[in-house]
Amino acid sequence: MGLFNRNRQPAEPTDEALPELTVSKAQRLRDLVRGSMAVAGYEVTVYAGHVEDADGRQFGLGGLARRLAAPRVPDKKWPTIVDDHVRRLLASVDGPDEFDVPTDDLLERTYLRLYEAGALPSGNWWTYGREALPGVLELLALDLPDSVATFNDEQVAKHGLDRLRTAGLANLRREEADERATHEGVEILVGSMFMASTVLVLREIVLRTTGEAHLPNGVLVAVPFRHQLLYHVPRDGGVVEALNTMAGNAAAGYDTEVGPISPHVYWWQDGHFQQITHRDSDGRIEVHLEGGFGEVFTRLFPGS
Known part of the structure; x- marks a missing residue:
């Protein structure tokens, strides 16, 4: 092994503005x-950590850098991922004329939708949004024939936040999975681009899918990308295997699929979310057994 290591090249330094990547990969x-x-x-001006268009709008590169730095993302997929990311950002910023109609005409097509907070362009377009899960932002989206457009502050003010949000939740409740599988006690639901966002009505999704109305131990849940929702209802020591399965699948789905969320x-x-898994500086998954979930885990798996 010493012979092989003798001529090893020093590691390339990380980029100052995008530390998730090396200098060459950031460029x-x-x-x-x-x-x-x-x-x-x-036409944009490219800076170290963002790009800026002719109108002065800035689009941060940090979220995209974190996405591409994931170990499971091959270099050959970078162009496709970047193209999809840019397309979604521009669709969000330059919403179509469909917003300029009576509010009643929008309600059946309005959804609450989850977005990775760090991947959104910088600016004050969505100050109405709220952090639904740690690191995940809840915004309003309009379902169009070929795409989805995100309501900005001006459009929300025009049509009314409370009315739009009520419609957005109602439409999420009508979402149904196109595919369902169960693995190691984990329910895997795949559907439309709003499937992951149904975590906002999780109690109803669980009741409809596995018939559980009483959830004294809460629910473990993951929303790796927009088309997928994973959940497990903790009941016994099986929570260990379920958590391991969910952690691996969530990280893999986020790293490789289009429309990553978390x-x-x-x-x-009871409507509140606690983040259980984290990634260390090397990208490894860590599970933090603390707070409310730590108490549940200890009760269900006393040997921990």
């Missing part, structure tokens, strides 16, 4: 974003 990211924006008709597992109880 590749900037080049890809510039190219994707140009194809979409936007790589983490959360514990839900």
Whole structure:
């Protein structure tokens, strides 16, 4: 082994503005974003940690850098991931004329939708949004024939936040999974681009899927990407295997699928979410058994 290590090249330094990436990979990211924006008709000025268009709008690169730095994301997928990211950002910022209609015409197509907070462009377009889960923002989205557009502050003020949010929750309640599987006690639901967002009506999803109305130990849940929801109702020592399964699947789905939301597992109880998993500096998954979930885990798995 010493012979093989003797001529080993020193590791490339990390980028100052995008420390998740090396200097060369950070520059590749900037080049890809510039190219994707140009194809979409936007000439941008590229800075170390963001790009800026001719109107002064800034689009941060930090969330995208974290996405691409994940160990399971191969370099060959970078262009596709960047193109999808840029397309979604521009669709969010430049909402279509469909918003300029009577409010009643919007309600059946309005949904509450989850977004990775760090991946949204900087600016004051969505100050109405709230952090639904740690690191995950809840915004209002309008379902269009070929895409989804996000309501900005001006559009929400025009049509009314309370009325739009009530409609958004009602429409989430009508969402049903196209596919369902169970693995190691974990329910895996796959559906439309609003499937992950149904975590906002989790109690009803659990009741409809597995028939459990009484949830004294809460629910473990993950929303790795927009089309998938994972959950497990803790009942006994099986929570250990379920948590391991969820942690691995959530991280893998977040790293590799389109529309990533969060790589983490959360514990839900009575509408509140506690983050259970974390990633260390090397990308390894850590489980934190603390707070309310720590008490539940100790009760269900006394040997921990």
